[in-house]
Amino acid sequence: MTLTSTPTTLVADAPTLTADASPLATAHSQLTRVVAHLGYDEGLHQMLATPRRETHVAVPLRRDSGETVLFHGFRVQHNVSRGPGKGGLRYHPSVDIDEVRALAMWMTWKCGIVDLPYGGAKGGIGIDPREYSAAELERVTRRYTSEIMPVIGPDTDIMAPDMGTDAQTMAWVMDTYSVNRGFTIPAVVTGKPLAVGGSLGRGTATSAGIVHVTAAALKEADVPLSEVSVAIQGFGKVGGHAATIFADRGARVVAVSDQYGGVRAADGLDVPRLQQHVEATGSVVGFDDADPITNAELLALDVDVLVPAALEGVLDESTAPAVRARWVVEGANGPTTARGDQILADNGVIVVPDVLANAGGVVVSYFEWVQANQTYWWSEQEIAEKLARRMSSAYADVSALARRDGISLRDAALVIGVQRTAEAHETRGLYP
Numbered sequence: 202m203t204l205t206s207t208p209t210t211l212v213a214d215a216p217t218l219t220a221d222a223s224p225l226a227t228a229h230s231q232l233t234r235v236v237a238h239l240g241y242d243e244g245l246h247q248m249l250a251t252p253r254r255e256t257h258v259a260v261p262l263r264r265d266s267g268e269t270v271l272f273h274g275f276r277v278q279h280n281v282s283r284g285p286g287k288g289g290l291r292y293h294p295s296v297d298i299d300e301v302r303a304l305a306m307w308m309t310w311k312c313g314i315v316d317l318p319y320g321g322a323k324g325g326i327g328i329d330p331r332e333y334s335a336a337e338l339e340r341v342t343r344r345y346t347s348e349i350m351p352v353i354g355p356d357t358d359i360m361a362p363d364m365g366t367d368a369q370t371m372a373w374v375m376d377t378y379s380v381n382r383g384f385t386i387p388a389v390v391t392g393k394p395l396a397v398g399g400s401l402g403r404g405t406a407t408s409a410g411i412v413h414v415t416a417a418a419l420k421e422a423d424v425p426l427s428e429v430s431v432a433i434q435g436f437g438k439v440g441g442h443a444a445t446i447f448a449d450r451g452a453r454v455v456a457v458s459d460q461y462g463g464v465r466a467a468d469g470l471d472v473p474r475l476q477q478h479v480e481a482t483g484s485v486v487g488f489d490d491a492d493p494i495t496n497a498e499l500l501a502l503d504v505d506v507l508v509p510a511a512l513e514g515v516l517d518e519s520t521a522p523a524v525r526a527r528w529v530v531e532g533a534n535g536p537t538t539a540r541g542d543q544i545l546a547d548n549g550v551i552v553v554p555d556v557l558a559n560a561g562g563v564v565v566s567y568f569e570w571v572q573a574n575q576t577y578w579w580s581e582q583e584i585a586e587k588l589a590r591r592m593s594s595a596y597a598d599v600s601a602l603a604r605r606d607g608i609s610l611r612d613a614a615l616v617i618g619v620q621r622t623a624e625a626h627e628t629r630g631l632y633p
């Protein structure tokens with residue numbers, strides 16, 4: 202398991218979530234706006250707002266100590282009109298059915314925006330993975346997979362890593378599913394290790410996509426990527442690789458954070474050295490040649506680009522007014538609440554929305570699934586080129602629609618995702 206255990210000297214930063222930050226409230230409010238823009242009736246609105254299927258399972262764990270603990274696990278298939286459900290599996294203490302519903306809905310729109318033959322799904326377990334050994338996490342993952350076996354599969358619902366899970370987690374899911382079916386079925390999950398049919402480029406795909414859309418947004422203002430400063434909240438699979446790729450492309454990464462706090466260096470952080478520090482200590486906190494900052498301070502830094510790449514709801518009515526970045530590129534799912542979004546728009550901040558900005562992950566997941574189904578693998582360069590084309594084309598479509606209709610990039614992205622989903626419903630004859 203690559204997740205490090207909690208360093209004993211670190212104290213988690215105060216959570217920034219406030220009352221209007223519920224992910225499901227945010228997702229519903231976004232859908233309501235877009236349905237009004239598209240002029241859909243209430244029946245279609247309700248169909249789009251309601252998950253097709255929700256699975257709630259009890260996941261008991263016998264701890265290494267012999268004690269038994271129980272977790273709640275979920276898998277929500279929000280929509281399957283365009284193809285199988287697709288979306289990550291999250292391990293985090295805040296996971297509950299409403300959060301998973303919101304994340305599943307965002308997956309539906311995301312897959313529509315980048316035109317993948319998928320619907321949207323998401324799963325999660327309310328567990329803090331840092332508190333459990335690798336053996337315990339393996340048992341939890343295998344039990345969860347056994348419980349949801351009837352509703353997942355390479356043609357029905359395909360999982361991938363999200364917060365708190367990784368390639369190893371996907372290998373356990375794949376193995377449990379395959380052993381139960383009697384033969385190896387690599388296409389039941391994506392984001393798995395190369396040794397069991399993973400794809401080159403999946404580990405960095407979400408972050409690479411974030412950098413592609415950032416470059417595209419900057420280009421519209423004639424600003425080169427090599428001239429901007431960037432602050433990134435979250436230094437996990439998405440934020441950590443994004444820091445590396447931004448730095449490799451010449452941008453100045455001036456601040457990063459994790460759940461314990463952040464670090465800042467006005468001239469730019471030495472990202473490779475920072476990665477080594479995190480591998481050794483489990484946190485960005487304590488990195489030398491940098492000043493400590495809190496997560497709240499990071500969100501308010503005077504930078505060109507702010508990338509929230511951790512939790513939902515961090516840019517809300519209390520934090521959004523302090524944002525000084527000109528661009529917010531949403532690496533996380535749902536980092537901005539409806540009120541936060543309005544405040545950013547009023548202040549002239551350009552928001553590249555999650556469903557577009559972080560879609561690189563699911564795009565390369567799709568490539569992984571295609572490769573697994575055809576049992577023929579592509580080179581890293583082929584994948585990088587296909588990803589770049591898909592992200593550039595999605596950004597261009599969204600930006601053109603935003604200009605044409607005089608709406609935000611978020612609304613334009615959601616209009617495309619929602620419209621493609623509704624069209625599939627109606628064409629299949631499922632629309633009542």
Ligand SMILES: NC(=O)C1=CN([C@@H]2O[C@H](COP(=O)(O)OP(=O)(O)OC[C@H]3O[C@@H](n4cnc5c(N)ncnc54)[C@H](OP(=O)(O)O)[C@@H]3O)[C@@H](O)[C@H]2O)C=CC1
Nearest residue numbers: 363364365407435436437438439459460511533534559562
């Ligand atoms: N992985 C993927 O391919 C994709 C992920 N996403 C989204 O990106 C976001 C991050 O996912 P991912 O990088 O995979 O998850 P990881 O678990 O790999 O990393 C999460 C990061 O967020 C940090 N974090 C957790 N809580 C807080 C907090 N309260 N304040 C600040 N930072 C915090 C973690 O800190 P610490 O290390 O200290 O725990 C860690 O650095 C999520 O919203 C996810 O849904 C979206 C598309 C695809």
Ligand SMILES: O=C(O)CCC(=O)C(=O)O
Nearest residue numbers: 288289361363562563566
């Ligand atoms: O790669 C995938 O299938 C989905 C990743 C994910 O969970 C997300 O995009 O939010």
